[in-house]
Amino acid sequence: MTFRIARSMSRHGLRGISRRRFLTTAGATAVGIMAMPYLSRAADRPIVTSGVQSGDIGADGGVVWARADRPSQMLVEVATTESFADARKLPPIAALPESDFTAKMLLENLPSGQQIFYRVRFRDLAHIAIESEPVVGRFRTAPSDRRDVSFVWGGDVAGQGWGINPDDGGMLTFATMRRHRPDFLLHSGDTVYADGPIKGEVTLADGKVWKNITIPEKAKVAETLDEFRAAHKYNFMDEHLRAFNAEVPVFVQWDDHEVTNNWSASKELPASYKERNINLLAARAARAFHEMYPIRESISEPGRVYRTLNYGPHLDVFMLDERSYRGANGPNQETAYGPESYFLGPEQLAWLKRALLNSRATWKVIASDMPLGLIVYDDARNKQGSEALAQGDGPPRGRELEIADLLRFIKTAGVVNTVWLTADVHYAAAHYYNPDKAQFQEFDPFWEFVAGPLHAGTFGPNEMDNTFGPEVKFIKAPGPGKQNLPPSAGMQFFGHVRIDGASGQMAVTLRDRADTALWSTTLEPKPV
Known part of the structure; x- marks a missing residue:
């Protein structure tokens, strides 16, 4: 499954989005994300089985991927700092047996030439209060200027x-x-x-x-x-x-x-x-x-x-x-x-x-x-x-x-x-x-x-x-x-x-x- 964030933005505006603008849109959700408690029943948690991946990166974003060990919802947070202080939480997508519990999400409207951090968790569909431990990944969006590649x-x-x-x-x-x-x-x-x-x-x-x-x-x-x-x-x-x-x-x-x-x-x-x-x-x-x-x-x-x-x-x-x-x-x-x-x-x-x-x-x-x-x-x-x-x-x-x-x-x-x-x-x-x-x-x-x-x-x-x-x-x-x-x-x-x-x-x-x-x-x- 693929989810596109902020679909209402025209594509010609994607390359020029700044980190400040990204932070502004992220601020409304950051407090709630960082305050989310982890549950203590570790044995009952879903597991991120194969790490995380990103791919097909462009100037405005790319695709992130992960796999769970059971029917789950993939929860993704995206930020421009490693501390996730400016994190934006994205709507969940399902990881089901039909796709071997894999899920991938298309992230858009990210600033160009920027180091992007993402954090993935899975929420158990049978017990929605139970989430996996988070796994963190990163990628750098493609530049809009002539930097080294x-x-x-x-x-x-x-x-x-x-x-x-x-x-x-x-x-x-x-x-x-x-x-x-x-x-x-x-x-x-x-x-x-x-x-x-x-x-x-x-x-x-x-x-x-x-x-x-x-x-x-x-x-x-x-x-x-x-x-x-x-x-x-x-x-x-x-x-x-x-x-x-x-x-x-x-x-x-x-x-x-x-x-x-x-x-x-x-x-x-x-x-x-x-x-x-x-x-x-x-x-x-x-x-x-x-x-x-x-x-x-x-x-x-x-x-x-x-x-x-x-x-x-x-x-x-x-x-x-x-x-x-x-x-x-x-x-x-x-x-x-x-x-x-x-x-x-x-x-x-x-x-x-x-x-x-x-x-x-x-x-x-x-x-x-x-x-x-x-x-x-x-x-x-x-x-x-x-x-x-x-x-x-x-x-x-x-x-x-x-x-x-x-x-x-x-x-x-x-x-x-x-x-x-x-x-x-x-x-x-x-x-x-x-x-x-x-x-x-x-x-x-x-x-x-x-x-x-x-x-x-x-x-x-x-x-x-x-x-x-x-x-x-x-x-x-x-x-x-x-x-x-x-x-x-x-x-x-x-x-x-x-x-x-x-x-x-x-x-x-x-x-x-x-x-x-x-x-x-x-x-x-x-x-x-």
Whole structure:
């Protein structure tokens, strides 16, 4: 459920709302909020089970999320001070079994560029006098001025059987990213591995034993709605992930492992699945995904993942969905564009062109859950079929036709300062797409940066495809004979972007979980 506060205000007045005006509207309710007593029957209280999250932050607000352990009402207070002296209490919303006791609320009419604190409680619907202990979170609204912007990105969490191992410190990459105090995390997909069981112990190559925290639902592949939900709840058990979520908003997209490996409408499920209908599995997975993350919901298309997130004058982020509208995985060698070669699909491609053309931000970050120029086979063992965009060396064909059309449009329309950020392949890399080295040359040069896994097995490197002329400027991957390295090997990667408010320069750094700066570059913006 979503609740919008102060709906009567016109949207053009949101960006300019001041902290003083916020405090004025909050003052009428602050006394009553702060005076509310806590009940002493701790054993009877609802529990906030998975911490709190915020997401899809804009200049005027964002979405906050939490989950209870029973039918409840989510109570949210919002303030501009950590003491909550100016707190405003918002009307409650229900957390019911139908949504697995999750609830999310859209906060609007907040001051831009302001640190916002929120406090969440749940009130038991069966005993409305009983409330949970409060859990506090924070986020910073997007700026209306040209201040510095900092964010991190990556993907791939709890994959290949590498779950939460207290002996290894848990999901340490989240603790490392949190220390940078970024404005947000751009989560590039594979938020969970619904197809990846988590065993209690895994024997490593050196004979040591990796010990996972386990839950019953993760003993098998996810098939039921509750099993898909449990895959997300398992990740929230990690203390570093919960602490990160309470302080850093998430801009989230999905990829294949939210459902199953390499899924498309043509997916033939392996014998480990009793449910044989891939479309039904995807529908259940999508519902769990949207329940578990603070995504702004689309009125025009409920459950839509692709969207534009405006984060001040210097940055627009275009979140892509490369799963929901793709044609079947297969050879993808068509030379004429049609349903077989859909990857974004016509509607999403048209939206992206319009959004890029209308953007006035200095930088246009295209959040792609798969890299453009890396070959990912549908059948990796036999090197057959197409899972990603790249179809092998040569002119555009199959899914590459959409990208060729998009890159041509960006060039002819005069759209400047596009940067592609992605994950998926479980290693870190920097690719410069050079038309002089490409088979298709009707585009302006651009960068693509790859980061991940955040907490999963490390693989790579992948084969390159010369269609769009990618030049490898940096790579860190295990190499042959050293695939699926555990997180304890240290090859867990994330990217960090810092945009200088004064100059508009974008500094991109690839880092590992120990926070070692592996490679960095600074991009100069062209005039918009």
